[in-house]
Amino acid sequence: MTAPARASVAREPKAASASLPALAADPSPQEHPVTHPIHALFARHWRPTPTLVAAGLLAALYYGFTGGLWAVTGEFTRWGGNLLQLCGVDVGSWAYFKAVALKGHPWDRPDGWMIAGMFLGAMTSALASREFKFRAPARHRRWVQGLIGGLLAGFGSRLAMGCNLASFFTGLPQFSLHSWLFIVGTAFGAWIASRLVMTAWFRGAPKLSETPVYVVAQAATSRASFAGLFGVAVLLALAMLNLYLGHAKFAGVMVAGAAFGVLLQRGQICFTSALRDLWLTGRTTMAKAIILGMAAQTVITAILIARGMTPIIHWASPGALFGGVMFGLGIVIAGGCETGWMYRLMEGQTHFVAVALGNVIGATVLAYGWDHWGLAQTLAVAWPEIDLVKTLGMTGALAATFAFLAACYAFVVFREARYLQTVRRPAVTPLTSEA
Amino acid sequence: MTMIEETVRADASIDLRGEVCPHPVMLTLEQLDRMQTGQVLLVVADCPPALRSIPFEVVRHGHRVIGEPICDGPDIRILIEKTGERVADFPCCCNAKG
Numbered sequence: 001m002t003a004p005a006r007a008s009v010a011r012e013p014k015a016a017s018a019s020l021p022a023l024a025a026d027p028s029p030q031e032h033p034v035t036h037p038i039h040a041l042f043a044r045h046w047r048p049t050p051t052l053v054a055a056g057l058l059a060a061l062y063y064g065f066t067g068g069l070w071a072v073t074g075e076f077t078r079w080g081g082n083l084l085q086l087c088g089v090d091v092g093s094w095a096y097f098k099a100v101a102l103k104g105h106p107w108d109r110p111d112g113w114m115i116a117g118m119f120l121g122a123m124t125s126a127l128a129s130r131e132f133k134f135r136a137p138a139r140h141r142r143w144v145q146g147l148i149g150g151l152l153a154g155f156g157s158r159l160a161m162g163c164n165l166a167s168f169f170t171g172l173p174q175f176s177l178h179s180w181l182f183i184v185g186t187a188f189g190a191w192i193a194s195r196l197v198m199t200a201w202f203r204g205a206p207k208l209s210e211t212p213v214y215v216v217a218q219a220a221t222s223r224a225s226f227a228g229l230f231g232v233a234v235l236l237a238l239a240m241l242n243l244y245l246g247h248a249k250f251a252g253v254m255v256a257g258a259a260f261g262v263l264l265q266r267g268q269i270c271f272t273s274a275l276r277d278l279w280l281t282g283r284t285t286m287a288k289a290i291i292l293g294m295a296a297q298t299v300i301t302a303i304l305i306a307r308g309m310t311p312i313i314h315w316a317s318p319g320a321l322f323g324g325v326m327f328g329l330g331i332v333i334a335g336g337c338e339t340g341w342m343y344r345l346m347e348g349q350t351h352f353v354a355v356a357l358g359n360v361i362g363a364t365v366l367a368y369g370w371d372h373w374g375l376a377q378t379l380a381v382a383w384p385e386i387d388l389v390k391t392l393g394m395t396g397a398l399a400a401t402f403a404f405l406a407a408c409y410a411f412v413v414f415r416e417a418r419y420l421q422t423v424r425r426p427a428v429t430p431l432t433s434e435a
Numbered sequence: 436m437t438m439i440e441e442t443v444r445a446d447a448s449i450d451l452r453g454e455v456c457p458h459p460v461m462l463t464l465e466q467l468d469r470m471q472t473g474q475v476l477l478v479v480a481d482c483p484p485a486l487r488s489i490p491f492e493v494v495r496h497g498h499r500v501i502g503e504p505i506c507d508g509p510d511i512r513i514l515i516e517k518t519g520e521r522v523a524d525f526p527c528c529c530n531a532k533g
Contacts (some may be wrong), residue, residue: 045483045486045487130506130508131483131509132509133481133508133509135452135453135481135482136453137455138451138452138453138454142455194457197457198461203458203462206449206450206454206466207450207451208448208449208450208466209448210447211447211448212445212446212447213445213477214442214443214444215442215443215444215445215477215512215514268484268487270456270484272456273456273457273484276456276457277457280457280461281457281460281464283491283492283495285491336456347483347509348509349455349482351455420495422521423495423520423521424497424519424520424521
């Protein structure tokens with residue numbers, strides 16, 4: 001395996017003394033060279049397209065085995081309900097908690113174990129690739145941003161009955177029209193927020209030093225670490241415990257969740273960046289990968305539905321559209337979507353504690369407003385649940401879904417081309433593809 | 436494995452540790468806009484996506500990444516030579532040249 005050039009701030013020449021203050025010295029000598037295939041997996045990030053196609057196929061299998069979607073926000077809402085119950089609030093009469101089947105504690109529900117698996121998988125992956133580090137936000141306003149963005153995203157996603165998973169990545173392959181509305185709404189919300197986050201208050205001033213620094217290139221070593229085995233050990237222990245207690249389903253969904261967590265972290269899968277960079281810098285790698293991942297998932301899901309499985313359909317309502325706009329706004333302001341904050345938190349980014357908190361609060365507020373403020377009647381349940389397979393037949397549904405995905409892809413390509421017109425590049429610079 | 440290949444003089448350095456997306460990429464591009472062609476910028480970041488997004492974006496904007504991004508544990512260091520230029524602000528972006 002060829003070693004890419006590696007550099008570190010030089011100790012000589014002496015003129016380099018005024019470098020950035022807190023830079024670490026030379027890398028630790030204990031790093032292991034890439035020798036083992038498993039090691040190589042954690043030495044660098046995985047390319048987005050294969051990773052998202054794998055996630056799409058796994059999500060389709062997850063549906064095939066469990067009959068449920070790979071989804072997270074429904075469970076976040078139940079956590080909010082559980083917290084209110086702890087405070088002595090009787091939420092049994094709230095219609096939304098009836099709709100999302102609030103029963104027992106997180107450890108009594110498959111979704112709770114699936115999410116535990118996602119956290120463990122992402123943690124394992126971050127530890128194994130040496131990407132774990134406690135990072136506090138560079139400025140205090142990021143906490144406010146995280147909380148408000150998380151709140152908007154939590155509220156919006158539950159209004160639409162799902163986040164970037166159940167109303168987007170795993171919702172579209174179910175042929176539910178509500179996810180079309182949600183996707184369009186999210187792209188629009190991300191456009192508003194991408195202008196907002198570029199204002200002076202959001203940006204702040206970076207730490208800049210104009211003193212020259214001398215940097216040397218060295219041979220590279222692998223970044224993988226055995227620390228990831230800790231996460232694997234915890235995962236195995238919990239799986240064994242569940243099997244011992246007779247909860248084979250819990251163990252199964254937890255292992256699937258862990259696989260999703262590893263894919264998200266290794267691929268740095270980020271719906272927020274896919275939607276935001278479309279408007280900000282015209283970077284489209286992640287957006288294209290998400291579209292291809294949904295296409296792969298659609299094919300398998302279509303086979304499962306044709307063989308008699310029941311698709312999961314929600315109201316194609318203004319709630320799905322407005323929820324999408326709020327969600328798009330929220331994730332770009334927060335800096336991470338519902339799946340994004342999960343693995344970023346496991347990488348040690350404390351900023352995402354605020355996002356997580358905002359999400360649970362936002363989802364709980366929506367659950368309250370669902371019947372107490374009449375949101376359900378005004379924005380959701382009065383509209384039909386449109387199942388494209390029932391409306392257009394399987395062939396029509398497949399054609400419509402692929403046409404929608406193709407339109408999204410064409411739009412993404414258009415945005416990139418339009419952005420590149422604003423950049424003058426020297427002829428010699430090779431335009432490399434994103435590794 | 437060769438130990439020392441090249442010594443590079445960075446004219447300025449920017450510390451983006453603790454920043455989350457999109458700020459590492461946007462602040463790097465804005466700093467490059469303020470520099471002279473041929474000058475070198477050292478970027479230090481600790482947000483994992485920056486390892487991929489910063490080199491990709493600066494090359495797309497016509498700049499040159501010197502060597503490969505350097506990973507020192509979770510910290511990432513990237514050396515960039517300014518060679519490109521943004522000729523106009525993107526309609527959806529605010530005035531990036533500040």
